[in-house]
Amino acid sequence: MTQRSGGGAVEEGAGEHDSVPVAELAENRPNVYVLSSGAKVLVFRRGGQITAFGDVCPHMGGDLGEGSYSCETGTLACPWHGYRFCIDDGRFVENPNERSMALLRVPSKHYRPDRQPSYRLRPVPFAIRGERVHFEPERHR
Amino acid sequence: MKHRFSLIYEIDTTVACAVAAYLDAEHYAYLHEKYSPRYEVLSREGYRLEVEQTWRYAGWTLAQTYTAEYQPPARFLQYDIRPSPWWIPSIHHVVRTRTDLRYYATPEGEKTISHLEVELDMPVWLWPVRHVLERKLSGLKMEKDQEDMEMIRRRAALFGRGNIKSYLADHQFLLHKDAFVEHFGRDA
Numbered sequence: 205m206t207q208r209s210g211g212g213a214v215e216e217g218a219g220e221h222d223s224v225p226v227a228e229l230a231e232n233r234p235n236v237y238v239l240s241s242g243a244k245v246l247v248f249r250r251g252g253q254i255t256a257f258g259d260v261c262p263h264m265g266g267d268l269g270e271g272s273y274s275c276e277t278g279t280l281a282c283p284w285h286g287y288r289f290c291i292d293d294g295r296f297v298e299n300p301n302e303r304s305m306a307l308l309r310v311p312s313k314h315y316r317p318d319r320q321p322s323y324r325l326r327p328v329p330f331a332i333r334g335e336r337v338h339f340e341p342e343r344h345r
Numbered sequence: 346m347k348h349r350f351s352l353i354y355e356i357d358t359t360v361a362c363a364v365a366a367y368l369d370a371e372h373y374a375y376l377h378e379k380y381s382p383r384y385e386v387l388s389r390e391g392y393r394l395e396v397e398q399t400w401r402y403a404g405w406t407l408a409q410t411y412t413a414e415y416q417p418p419a420r421f422l423q424y425d426i427r428p429s430p431w432w433i434p435s436i437h438h439v440v441r442t443r444t445d446l447r448y449y450a451t452p453e454g455e456k457t458i459s460h461l462e463v464e465l466d467m468p469v470w471l472w473p474v475r476h477v478l479e480r481k482l483s484g485l486k487m488e489k490d491q492e493d494m495e496m497i498r499r500r501a502a503l504f505g506r507g508n509i510k511s512y513l514a515d516h517q518f519l520l521h522k523d524a525f526v527e528h529f530g531r532d533a
Contacts, residue, residue: 260503263511264500264511265499265500265503265504265511266496266499267499281375282375283375283376284372284375284376284496285369285371285372285375285376286371286374286375299371301370301371301374301518304374304383304384304385305370305371305385305386305518307386307387307388307389308386308389308518308520309518312522312523313523313526314513314515314522314523314525314526315515315516315517315518315519315522315523316515316516317516317518318516319514319515319516320516321514321516
């Protein structure tokens with residue numbers, strides 16, 4: 205496993221289960237890791253809670269590892285369109301463009317804003333054993 | 346005095362994908378935040394939008410309004426560029442800028458030509474720096490296109506080359522979406 209950002213050791217080829225020491229996880233910012241499978245995972249440590257998500261924005265596919273994180277709201281914004289997600293449970297929180305382009309958001313033949321899907325960050329399964337967070341192999345793909 | 350120049354290059358995507366990315370206005374103030382942190386449509390008349398947009402340049406953040414016109418299927422004009430508010434110092438008080446961007450397929454049909462024509466109407470005392478202005482505008486256009494291409498390449502790696510299904514989804518907002526879908530179809 206290779207840590208891409210977030211400060212800490214760089215670990216290669218962790219074997220059957222990728223894992224990272226809990227103590228290595230920085231608080232209140234995304235910890236971005238590339239697992240041995242090649243998948244990228246964003247790990248958050250906020251208060252006593254740890255959550256992990258894939259790096260692909262469910263809206264258009266933006267790289268959430270490059271997103272901007274708000275400690276105050278516990279949300280992560282996609283760098284492509286600004287869509288904001290809660291890092292506690294991955295739910296979609298806000299599309300800021302709905303305010304800035306309200307004038308144009310009128311339903312038409314091919315635009316149906318009422319059909320907005322329930323975007324959600326894809327959780328990456330993990331377990332805490334001992335002092336390490338272990339990511340389950342393959343299923344995070 | 347009018348100084349005209351062209352900026353023509355090939356981009357590695359389909360015309361439908363290039364146009365969809367252009368009409369996807371929700372990304373302007375985020376993907377291109379480094380250059381332009383705010384984009385707001387003030388009014389609309391058919392395919393013409395009056396837009397207010399802020400630009401970052403040399404440590405300054407300045408706003409301007411302009412008319413953005415879409416000529417389906419793949420042509421985009423910008424003109425009537427004015428500083429906002431009107432009284433702030435700006436080059437747009439003395440230089441009238443008009444841009445005409447067209448996307449069309451390469452002869453093999455697999456890639457897209459980005460063809461930008463720019464016209465700068467300037468007073469004679471600015472004529473000596475016309476090539477400086479040309480370089481600045483060209484550089485900005487290419488840097489922004491590079492950001493768009495990074496987005497297009499990542500999407501191609503995730504979803505397949507030229508895949509614009511997420512742009513076509515019912516709920517997805519695009520500028521002039523009905524015209525885009527009428528021209529490129531739902532299977533684009």
